[in-house]
Amino acid sequence: MAEIRTEELLMNIGPQHPSTHGVLRVVVKVDGEIIRDAEPVVGYLHRGTEKLAEDLQYTQIIPYTDRMDYLGSMLNNHAIVNAVEKAMDLEVPERAEHLRVIVVELNRIASHLVFLGTYLLDLGAMSPFLYAFANREKIIDLFNRICGARLTFNYMRVGGVKWDAPEGWVQDVLDFVTHLRKEMNMFHELVTGNEIFLERVKGVGIYDADTALNYALSGINLRSTGFNWDLRKNKPYSIYDRFDFNVITGKNGDCYDRYMCHLDEIVESMKIVEQAAQQIPDGPVMGKVPKILRVPAGEYYAAVEGARGELGLYIVSEGKDKPYRIKWRRPSFVNLQILPKLLEGQSMSNLIAVLGAVDIVLGEVDA
Amino acid sequence: MFSWLDKPMELSTFLNMALGGVVVLAFILGVVTYTIYFERKIIGWMQWRIGPNRVGPLGLFQTIADVLKLLIKEDVIPAKADRNVFMIAPIIAFFPSFMVLAIIPFSATHIFTAASNVGVLYYIALSAMSILGVVLGGWASNNKYSLIGGMRSAAQMISYEVPLAMSMLGVVLLAGSLNLVEIVEQQKDFPYVWYIVPQALGFVIFIISAIAELNRTPFDLPEAESELVGGYFTEYTGFRFAFYMLAEYVYVFAMSALGTTLFLGGWEGPFLPGWLWFAIKVSAFIFFFFWVRATMPRIRTDQLLVFSWKVLIPLSLLNLVLTAVLKYLI
Numbered sequence: 159m160a161e162i163r164t165e166e167l168l169m170n171i172g173p174q175h176p177s178t179h180g181v182l183r184v185v186v187k188v189d190g191e192i193i194r195d196a197e198p199v200v201g202y203l204h205r206g207t208e209k210l211a212e213d214l215q216y217t218q219i220i221p222y223t224d225r226m227d228y229l230g231s232m233l234n235n236h237a238i239v240n241a242v243e244k245a246m247d248l249e250v251p252e253r254a255e256h257l258r259v260i261v262v263e264l265n266r267i268a269s270h271l272v273f274l275g276t277y278l279l280d281l282g283a284m285s286p287f288l289y290a291f292a293n294r295e296k297i298i299d300l301f302n303r304i305c306g307a308r309l310t311f312n313y314m315r316v317g318g319v320k321w322d323a324p325e326g327w328v329q330d331v332l333d334f335v336t337h338l339r340k341e342m343n344m345f346h347e348l349v350t351g352n353e354i355f356l357e358r359v360k361g362v363g364i365y366d367a368d369t370a371l372n373y374a375l376s377g378i379n380l381r382s383t384g385f386n387w388d389l390r391k392n393k394p395y396s397i398y399d400r401f402d403f404n405v406i407t408g409k410n411g412d413c414y415d416r417y418m419c420h421l422d423e424i425v426e427s428m429k430i431v432e433q434a435a436q437q438i439p440d441g442p443v444m445g446k447v448p449k450i451l452r453v454p455a456g457e458y459y460a461a462v463e464g465a466r467g468e469l470g471l472y473i474v475s476e477g478k479d480k481p482y483r484i485k486w487r488r489p490s491f492v493n494l495q496i497l498p499k500l501l502e503g504q505s506m507s508n509l510i511a512v513l514g515a516v517d518i519v520l521g522e523v524d525a
Numbered sequence: 526m527f528s529w530l531d532k533p534m535e536l537s538t539f540l541n542m543a544l545g546g547v548v549v550l551a552f553i554l555g556v557v558t559y560t561i562y563f564e565r566k567i568i569g570w571m572q573w574r575i576g577p578n579r580v581g582p583l584g585l586f587q588t589i590a591d592v593l594k595l596l597i598k599e600d601v602i603p604a605k606a607d608r609n610v611f612m613i614a615p616i617i618a619f620f621p622s623f624m625v626l627a628i629i630p631f632s633a634t635h636i637f638t639a640a641s642n643v644g645v646l647y648y649i650a651l652s653a654m655s656i657l658g659v660v661l662g663g664w665a666s667n668n669k670y671s672l673i674g675g676m677r678s679a680a681q682m683i684s685y686e687v688p689l690a691m692s693m694l695g696v697v698l699l700a701g702s703l704n705l706v707e708i709v710e711q712q713k714d715f716p717y718v719w720y721i722v723p724q725a726l727g728f729v730i731f732i733i734s735a736i737a738e739l740n741r742t743p744f745d746l747p748e749a750e751s752e753l754v755g756g757y758f759t760e761y762t763g764f765r766f767a768f769y770m771l772a773e774y775v776y777v778f779a780m781s782a783l784g785t786t787l788f789l790g791g792w793e794g795p796f797l798p799g800w801l802w803f804a805i806k807v808s809a810f811i812f813f814f815f816w817v818r819a820t821m822p823r824i825r826t827d828q829l830l831v832f833s834w835k836v837l838i839p840l841s842l843l844n845l846v847l848t849a850v851l852k853y854l855i
Contacts, residue, residue, distance in 0.1 A: 177751040289572070505825065
């Protein structure tokens with residue numbers, strides 16, 4: 159019998175594809191439904207933020223960071239103010255530090271909720287998406303009240319935060335945490351226990367800690383392999399050393415572990431938010447900061463634990479009010495590297511499961 | 526009921542039949558229109574949102590507006606598509622969906638439905654034809670997503686036809702007839718329970734296979750919007766797309782009606798008129814499909830096929846053997 163001729167198809171998943179989370183293009187070679195080769199193509203959203211920053215004063219750069227990882231604007235804010243404060247050795251008032259921790263952790267929760275929702279949507283379940291977004295909406299409302307924006311939150315300033323929280327805001331944050339605790343149980347009942355979901359994610363997209371480190375992965379993508387690394391614990395910044403929380407790690411480094419890490423990190427972030435909200439002192443929210451910020455000449459690197467991993471900032475300064483060169487270590491961009499390795503030999507359906515679990519935001523990939 | 530064999534057909538009987546056909550068609554279209562409306566309302570309720578509420582009171586005219594919109598939309602055919610096949614594929618998909626309704630006994634006085642002696646076979650044979658429309662549509666679009674969607678649906682529907690048919694055989698064995706009307710009447714006489722009780726296993730297999738046959742979540746792989754954009758209907762617009770949608774929802778109704786007939790005693794029930802019982806049972810089926818859709822993520826292709834060949838088919842064979850033994854004992 160003559161052998162049946164098969165042909166490899168070259169397919170573009172994205173940039174307009176519904177599951178590429180923005181404008182990622184993955185060029186895949188498929189043999190039937192099996193992927194032989196996959197290559198992510200990035201750059202459709204590139205805005206040249208790093209180049210633009212060379213022409214801006216340090217304070218003027220902050221609004222540009224809101225638009226990078228647009229699901230974690232507060233975290234981006236924190237990265238840059240943290241880096242400049244470290245470089246200039248500035249003091250931040252206690253109340254401002256507490257407010258920062260509250261908004262940053264709330265933003266991490268919101269970002270993880272978007273992950274949960276969109277990941278389940280990628281896997282074909284629509285309800286969890288709406289439940290996750292309904293809860294994220296409550297965080298957005300809180301942010302709307304404290305900074306006036308609903309997506310590109312711009313709250314932090316070098317040396318503190320822009321405004322104090324409005325009346326009753328801190329109490330509302332505590333109420334929200336109580337509410338979300340109940341909702342998380344619903345997620346476990348609806349999703350974590352679902353047979354089909356487990357079949358889709360367990361044992362899919364596996365890599366070990368060595369591979370993750372070789373690819374310079376960070377955040378949940380690294381921790382899902384069991385490697386305990388969280389900048390909030392390992393290289394404490396801000397006032398994180400005062401709070402009691404656990405670093406969530408996985409075991410097998412598969413999509414299921416990444417999903418569970420997201421869920422459990424939400425719980426840990428809620429703990430931090432609660433502690434920060436209960437301990438928040440009175441006082442000013444802005445420290446003594448010169449009108450024009452001049453970072454002393456030299457090279458500086460500072461990083462925060464973003465929602466997607468190590469969000470670092472490398473500044474080269476000539477001692478002027480603008481950076482000579484500024485470079486972001488954007489975790490989504492770095493994490494995306496491992497995609498071709500994960501996809502080879504997988505089926506088309508797994509492509510979506512694997513890509514979704516890497517949890518990228520294209521605004522950050524392209525910057 | 527009219528029988529072809531007893532007397533020559535007169536004009537009046539022919540007109541009666543034609544009118545009956547039109548009435549049933551119009552009725553089904555109405556049912557489908559509001560099935561879509563209720564799907565959106567019910568899923569909206571389950572997902573903490575409102576659902577259609579703008580067009581007409583309570584959004585009741587939403588589907589009608591949607592259909593009108595689809596009908597007047599530009600009919601786009603991709604330049605490199607196989608034009609003829611592309612145009613005919615939705616019709617092939619939708620034709621059998623209406624034809625299977627001919628044998629569904631809606632009530633005890635089933636005026637317009639055929640009490641065919643091979644009703645069950647007729648349903649299985651015709652509903653299998655719809656695969657052709659889906660595969661052809663996927664192939665003719667000249668779109669890689671569509672092609673994969675079409676191929677998936679071929680694999681899926683062929684795999685699930687088998688357990689679906691075999692789960693019906695248990696009922697056929699118990700009733701000793703392929704005639705759907707007779708199957709309902711048998712359930713009245715059978716030790717006073719509907720076939721869902723002695724055929725519980727068969728019922729579960731039937732429901733799972735039915736969802737797969739209907740391409741509904743968690744088995745909606747041929748369209749799988751997160752993987753294949755829209756699957757086989759990616760390139761379809763306007764009224765051709767509407768044909769596919771129509772076929773899908775008519776099948777939802779037809780499959781629910783079949784399940785009701787086979788397992789839930791059809792129009793049988795106390796106090797209420799037969800047609801109302803039938804409507805209630807069918808609605809329960811349809812509600813169940815919606816509920817599953819709001820709950821489940823999508824299964825993977827290979828898992829789907831494995832589930833059919835390694836789990837459902839052996840189970841349905843077991844069910845058949847058990848039924849034969851049961852039949853022998855009573």
